[in-house]
Amino acid sequence: MLPGSIQITGEALSCAEVKDICDSLKENSVRLLSVRGCQLSDRDFGRVCRGVAESxxxxxxNLNLGVVSTIGRTKHLADALKANRSxxxxxxxxxxxxxxGLVTLNGALSTHPSLVxxxxxxxxxxDEAIRIICGMLPPDGAKSGLKELTLSANPAISSQGWARLAVxxxxxxxxxxxxxxxxPLGDHIAGMLAVSVASSRTLEVLDLEGTGLTNQSAQIFLDMVENYPTSLRALVLAENDISPELQQQISDLLSEGEEEEEKDGEARGSSVTPREKPSWVPHSITGSKRLGQKGSTEIHISHALFKRDHLLFTK
Incomplete structure (x- = not known):
């Protein structure tokens, strides 16, 4: 039987439920584990981490919404990630x-063989966390690194930190x-990110929703996608002080570029694809494992969900 998934949201987990989770992990019958916003004792959190280590x-x-709430739990997670390979x-x-916390996790995250x-x-x-994260984005020719990174709503990062990330x-x-x-990036940091996009040979999606941008930033991005080759497929600029017309122009140009790329791929033969398909677990997984009455029959996880997590966590 193919591994399934366990998804529980916002529940207080009993010892029996934690035991079921741990048993499933040790039996290698779980591909996705989500205990988003759940409450469990430190002892039970340690048990789950040991199950993760053995899986x-x-x-x-998915440990979203405050599950990793203390430095002690962070250490448990770091130990689990050091042992886990999948x-x-x-x-x-x-x-x-x-x-x-990120310093504590750094060794486990930076050396994990599969994390993307x-x-x-x-x-x-x-900014100290940004320094660590930059180490997970190795330059060309170095070891493999992250393919998808979310840093939404971390306002304590300074302009210097964002500039370091852009490089x-x-x-x-x-x-x-x-x-x-x-x-709160603003136009100055957005300009640096435009240079990053223009330089990158892999970046396909950049989400800058609600980051304090104006038409000045949008015009830079428009000039970039109009005049320079780029791998970018999607640029999210909603909830900024940017005219709908500029946003639409950028969107249209990115769509045109993707259509042309697909046509080029078809012209070279159906077996040739314009870009490699992602090898990491996509944000839509079907098939589940029932856990008491709280299991889910289907998992659909997307970045929109994590934006909602941001709203729930800050209320």
């Missing part, structure tokens, strides 16, 4: 990690999706 099937782990996607959105997608939105990160993104040989929504 060979787990590919996606996780591709890790969601920690809404966890009060601070820079100290990481959500650190709403984690109260600062790392420009030289990253792997990154395809970058979500920076709901950070």
């Amino acid at each position: 060979h099937s787990l590919a996606q782990l 996780i591709q996607t890790l969601f920690l959105h809404g966890s009060p990690l601070l820079d100290a 997608s990481l959500d650190l939105g709403d984690c109260m990160l600062g 790392a993104v420009a030289h990253s040989s792997q990154l395809r999706v970058l979500n920076l929504d709901y950070n």
Whole structure:
């Protein structure tokens, strides 16, 4: 039987439920584990982490909305990630990690052999965390790194920190999706990110929703996609002080570029695709494992969900 999924949201987990989770992890019958916003004791959290450490099937782990709430839990998670070899996607959105928490996780995250997608939105990160994250975006010719990174709503990061990230993104040989929504970036940082997009050979999605941009930033992005080749497929500029006309122009140009690329791929033969398909676990997984009465028959996870997580966590 193919590994399934366990998804529980906003529940207080009993010892019996935690035991079921741990048994499933150790039996390698779980590909996705999501305990978003759940309450469990420190002892039970440690038990789940030991199950994660022993699992060979787990590919996606969702601990959003404050599940990793203390430095002690962060240490448990770091130990689990050091032992685990299978996780591709890790969601920690809404966890009060601070820079100290990311320092604790750094060794496990930077050396994990399979991790390619990481959500650190709403984690109260600062510039020290950015320094660590840049190490997970190695330049061309170096080891493989993250393909998808979410840093939504981390307002403590300074302009210097964002500039450092922009340089790392420009030289990253792997990154395809970058979500920076709901950070106070402004036009200056957006200009740096435009240079990063123009330099990157892999970045396909950039989310800048609600980041304090104006038409000045949008015009730079418009000039870039109009006059220079880029891998970018989607640029999210909603909830900024940008005219709908400029947003539509950028969207139309990106759509045209994707259509032309698809036609080129078809002309070269149906077996040739314009870009490599992502090898990490996609944000839509079907098939589940029942856990008491709280299991889900189908999992649909998207970045929109994590934007909602941001709203729930800050209320």
